[in-house]
Amino acid sequence: MLKHLISLVWIGSLTYHKEKIDGEMMEVTINNKKEIIPDNITVAELIKQKNMRGNCSVWVNEKHLLLKEYDTFVIQANDDVKIIVILGGG
Amino acid sequence: MFPAAKILEVDLSKKTININVIPGEIYQKYPGGSALGMYLLLNNTKATIDPLSAENVLIFAVSPFTGYPISGQSRMTVTAKSPLTGTAGDSQVGGDIPVHIKSNGYDAIMIKGKANTPVYLYINKEDVQIREAGHLWGKITGEAEKEIRKELNENHLEMSVIGPAGENMVLYASIIHQQTRANGRNGMGAVMGSKKLKAIVVKQQKTSLPYNLSALKTLTVDVKKRIEKNPVIVDLAVNGTAGVTDFHLQEGFLPTENWKSGYLEGGERIKGTTMTKTILKGTDTCYGCAIRCKRVVEIEGKVSPEYGGPEYETVSTFGSYCKVTNLEDIALANQLCNMYGLDTISCGATIAFAMECYEAGLLNEELTKGIELKFGNGKVFEKIIPKIAMREESIGVLLADGSARAAEKIGNGAEKFVITVKKQEMPAHMPQMKPNLAINYAVNPFGADHQSSEHDPALMAPEDSQDWLWVNKLASFKPVKSYGVLDENKAKFAWETQKFYAMLDSLSLCQFVWGPAWQLYGPDELINFIKYSLDWDTTIEELQEIGERRINMMRYFNALAGFTRKEDKLPERIFEAIPDGPNAGTKISKEEFEHALDKYYEFAGWDINSGNPHVETLNKLGLDWLTNLS
Numbered sequence A: 001m002l003k004h005l006i007s008l009v010w011i012g013s014l015t016y017h018k019e020k021i022d023g024e025m026m027e028v029t030i031n032n033k034k035e036i037i038p039d040n041i042t043v044a045e046l047i048k049q050k051n052m053r054g055n056c057s058v059w060v061n062e063k064h065l066l067l068k069e070y071d072t073f074v075i076q077a078n079d080d081v082k083i084i085v086i087l088g089g090g
Numbered sequence B: 001m002f003p004a005a006k007i008l009e010v011d012l013s014k015k016t017i018n019i020n021v022i023p024g025e026i027y028q029k030y031p032g033g034s035a036l037g038m039y040l041l042l043n044n045t046k047a048t049i050d051p052l053s054a055e056n057v058l059i060f061a062v063s064p065f066t067g068y069p070i071s072g073q074s075r076m077t078v079t080a081k082s083p084l085t086g087t088a089g090d091s092q093v094g095g096d097i098p099v100h101i102k103s104n105g106y107d108a109i110m111i112k113g114k115a116n117t118p119v120y121l122y123i124n125k126e127d128v129q130i131r132e133a134g135h136l137w138g139k140i141t142g143e144a145e146k147e148i149r150k151e152l153n154e155n156h157l158e159m160s161v162i163g164p165a166g167e168n169m170v171l172y173a174s175i176i177h178q179q180t181r182a183n184g185r186n187g188m189g190a191v192m193g194s195k196k197l198k199a200i201v202v203k204q205q206k207t208s209l210p211y212n213l214s215a216l217k218t219l220t221v222d223v224k225k226r227i228e229k230n231p232v233i234v235d236l237a238v239n240g241t242a243g244v245t246d247f248h249l250q251e252g253f254l255p256t257e258n259w260k261s262g263y264l265e266g267g268e269r270i271k272g273t274t275m276t277k278t279i280l281k282g283t284d285t286c287y288g289c290a291i292r293c294k295r296v297v298e299i300e301g302k303v304s305p306e307y308g309g310p311e312y313e314t315v316s317t318f319g320s321y322c323k324v325t326n327l328e329d330i331a332l333a334n335q336l337c338n339m340y341g342l343d344t345i346s347c348g349a350t351i352a353f354a355m356e357c358y359e360a361g362l363l364n365e366e367l368t369k370g371i372e373l374k375f376g377n378g379k380v381f382e383k384i385i386p387k388i389a390m391r392e393e394s395i396g397v398l399l400a401d402g403s404a405r406a407a408e409k410i411g412n413g414a415e416k417f418v419i420t421v422k423k424q425e426m427p428a429h430m431p432q433m434k435p436n437l438a439i440n441y442a443v444n445p446f447g448a449d450h451q452s453s454e455h456d457p458a459l460m461a462p463e464d465s466q467d468w469l470w471v472n473k474l475a476s477f478k479p480v481k482s483y484g485v486l487d488e489n490k491a492k493f494a495w496e497t498q499k500f501y502a503m504l505d506s507l508s509l510c511q512f513v514w515g516p517a518w519q520l521y522g523p524d525e526l527i528n529f530i531k532y533s534l535d536w537d538t539t540i541e542e543l544q545e546i547g548e549r550r551i552n553m554m555r556y557f558n559a560l561a562g563f564t565r566k567e568d569k570l571p572e573r574i575f576e577a578i579p580d581g582p583n584a585g586t587k588i589s590k591e592e593f594e595h596a597l598d599k600y601y602e603f604a605g606w607d608i609n610s611g612n613p614h615v616e617t618l619n620k621l622g623l624d625w626l627t628n629l630s
Helices: A002-023 A043-049 B033-044 B097-103 B141-152 B185-194 B213-220 B223-228 B231-239 B243-251 B272-277 B312-320 B327-340 B344-359 B378-390 B393-399 B402-410 B436-443 B456-460 B466-471 B488-507 B523-534 B540-560 B590-604 B615-620 B624-628
Strands: A025-030 A033-038 A055-060 A080-086 B005-011 B016-022 B058-061 B076-081 B088-093 B108-112 B119-124 B127-132 B157-161 B175-177 B181-183 B197-203 B280-284 B294-297
Touching: A033 A043, A043 A055, A043 A080, A080 B243, A080 B456, B005 B127, B033 B058, B033 B076, B033 B088, B033 B108, B033 B488, B033 B540, B058 B185, B076 B097, B076 B185, B088 B175, B088 B181, B088 B185, B088 B540, B097 B157, B097 B197, B108 B119, B141 B157, B141 B197, B141 B327, B175 B185, B181 B185, B213 B523, B223 B231, B231 B243, B231 B272, B243 B272, B243 B312, B272 B280, B272 B312, B312 B327, B312 B344, B327 B344, B327 B378, B344 B378, B344 B393, B344 B402, B378 B393, B393 B402, B436 B488, B436 B590, B456 B466, B456 B488, B488 B540, B488 B590, B523 B540, B540 B615, B615 B624
Parallel strands: A025 A080, B005 B108, B119 B197
Antiparallel strands: A025 A033, A055 A080, B005 B016, B058 B076, B058 B108, B076 B088, B119 B127, B157 B175, B157 B197, B175 B181, B280 B294
């Protein structure tokens, strides 16, 4: 029974992974470079995916986002994204 | 009522020791550190003196806040006329000694005159002794410190020590504390060496308490959470200032090959995160500070943890400036600078300058005695740093006075390889990326300095972020969306944040903990801290005026020494576009720079042609007494 359950979970995760690869990628420009990133990705997820440390400032199609928008603002295909790490002295 | 300042005045020529008091109403205008140092410098010497003569005074100043139980309060400024720049000299340090100068009852120690033979100063409250130091002369900092502890049979000591570089008056010699921290900039170690003062030793004492301890605890009780919520501070704790290397490398603004480029091939080998994963042995902190940004590295048989670890500036000057991507070579250079007592910025930058001269055929192997001063050759550090510190052989003598003076001797166009302002080597933040630094490097009274203003990215922060909201408490700024922008808005930013940083250096507060942008505590919390510490109800405006007063005192000192706008200039290379990397093409123009400089002088209330303060500006700040000086 337990073996059967594990198999189902495994098959389910494979299906999910396949969908991500096949249907949910898109091209955007990030800091002047074309990149392929997952569809429906929020700004906060993109920052995390790119392993950017520190505080980031983000512009999407020249619009400067507020911090409070990072969790909900979804990047669209062909968006022009600029991300800068806000860095002081040291 | 603001406390009076107690000044320990030691005249090494006359062998006298006196304690003087500055009344609270005056001290409040110059409340410690850099401002108090300048007040004492202006009142005790002339701007036209030879900085290495007995007439110079060397001042170690803390503040009324030093030693209170909160992060970022253990800082000290050393002030003197700088032998490197010829201007007012000013250099900060952290660690434990600031707290224990204060715990002995002193707000400043002022050294006058010059001893005939080497001495050190021992302070145990009112018991102050000038002790013989002939047996310590010539010793590296760590050995001298151990010897002093043994001699005094006392472990509860803190000390400021010079190494052989200071003794030999290398113009960028530093003063070292705990073998790991330095009053690095402006050659304060050379001034100490000129006075034949090997060390200042203070016995640790019990610290005093603030006016309202329980109120002050409201600022500290959640410090762990406060740190965890601030990703910049977390990174500082994890990777130290060396973490900045990662970002500058990623953006292509890491000064490389003596500033010819901003992009270092193989730079990932010297990143802060690489240091954390490889040679980092532990972390260290200044008295009472929760952040622990100091690095401690170890390389068996090569680099000892006793001498700490490289900061971002050191990684850059010995790394990218010299095109060296071997972290071990950089860590060894850092150790040698701390042992011999040399500023890592000026030392690494001067070697990078020498490398460019060597590759251009302006220095040959006859002069370098076979040392191959090629870019990328980090093995030269262990040979050349001791020669500089000892002023040994032609190459050591040549480079001991810094790159600007070396270029004058070399000639044949070597001056175009010099990356200095007022003869001080530039720190590792590129004005093309952060153009407010173009202004601040140029106008800063003691030469190019990266800790004299907030950096430009604060103006690029989201408008609901801490960085943006805090910095706009100082003045109203316009948002900026790209690197390389240099305009009136940046001139205003340069001036307003310079005042804030000058105030922090006066209150002797750490700029990583207290600040107007990304730091742990912001302007409002600073006002509360001041209230809880001294029962002083202050305002941002009053604090900004303290910074303004300090900057004006420095500019006036420099004016008396003959400095004008002519010296507020940048190396030609800074006006070249970044040639490669992800931000290739980023540049600032000379026209933009000169226009921004005009605006900066206007904001400061200084004459646009001379760059010096108007009398009205001095009067407004209560500095009319300056005009009686000569």
